[in-house]
Amino acid sequence: MKKITNNTMLGKLTILLNAVVLVCFIIAMLMLMKFDKTNKVVISQRGDYEKAYEEYVMAQHPLKQDSAEVAYYQYKIDTLQQRNVTTKDEKAALAKTIEDNKAILAEKIKTREEHLAKVAELSGPYEELNAQWDEVNANNDKAKRTFWTVAILTMIVFLVKTFVLAHYGYKNSKNLHNVADWTKNGTAPYMSYVSWFVPIYNLIKPVSFINEVCDDTDYLLENKGLVPSDPDKIDNSGLYLGIWWGLLLVSVWLMNFILYKTFFSEGPLFLKFNHGTMVIVAIVIMVLCMLMETYLILNYNKKNKLMADNEDKF
Secondary structure: OOOOOOOHHHHHHHHHHHHHHHHHHHHHHHHHHHHHHHHHHHHHHHHHHHHHHHHHHHHHHHHHHHHHHHHHHHHHHHHHHOOOOOOHHHHHHHHHHHHHHHHHHHHHHHHHHHHHHHHHHHHHHHHHHHHHHHHHHHHHHHHHHHHHHHHHHHHHHHHHHHHHHHHHHHHHHHHHHHHOHHHHHOOOOOHHHHHHHOOOHHHOHHHHHHHHHHHHHHHHHHHOOOOOOOOOOOOOHHHHHHHHHHHHHHHHHHHHHHHHHHHOOOOHHHHHOOHHHHHHHHHHHHHHHHHHHHHHHHHHHHHHHHHHHOHHHO
16 A cells, blocks of 8 residues: 555646636636726716716606696586575685685696696606616626626635645645654644644634644655755745745635625725726735646655655665
8 A cells, every 4th residue: 555645646737727717817817907997987876877867756746746736627617517506695606615625726736737847848858868768777787797707716726726736735644644653743644634624723724734744744844855855045935835825825815805895895896996907916915826826736746756766765
């Protein structure tokens, strides 16, 4: 049974998946800019639309009362006209009452016509504006759905890549536990999965786990004479790991938060930040993160292959 497995293919698969993540992320950013273009149109037209809608609705409010009042006075006049009176004075009083009510009815009809004219005046511009509003919102919703589709796809690929990277860490840690008893006092191999997928814990543990695997591997290779031991050599592996981890945290957590607040909120970030610049910054940070991760994986692949090729020395 082999004590040391060659895990370089897992490392290369992780690098390939990183490239896919990067391509998906860049496409998502382009879709985000497309959404931003339509979203700015929606925001710029919202004030005019809401004002026109309010005026149109307010103009319609009196119509119900107007119709009720016209119907009331029309009914009252009809009722009065059907009343039977016998004396001359009663006829004169009734005629006077009917004329008064007709005058009031005429005023009510005039008021209703004025309100109808106002509604008609506002109707044309409002209907045109409403059609434009529906169109820009439809375009905006379509752009938003496209972005979220690509964003979710990017997230899925990223999670798959993270699982492969966790498995890569598990296999490399397992190698160390198989050939060096003293590593059993350290972190168990299965913690590679735990460190990546347990919330909050995954903000710190993955980098410490990888750092432990790298340090143990370097010590083991030097101890077996597979690499020269140079006490004066400056080891920058910890620095590179720190840079990679910082870029990853900024890219996954901070930049996503900033992008969300910039593009999906109308707060200070939306108003003050240049949206195109933020997209460029996000892409640059993601590219640097992936390049640094690629470098670290390729560097460890060399060590893993060296161990696998010299298994008989362990």
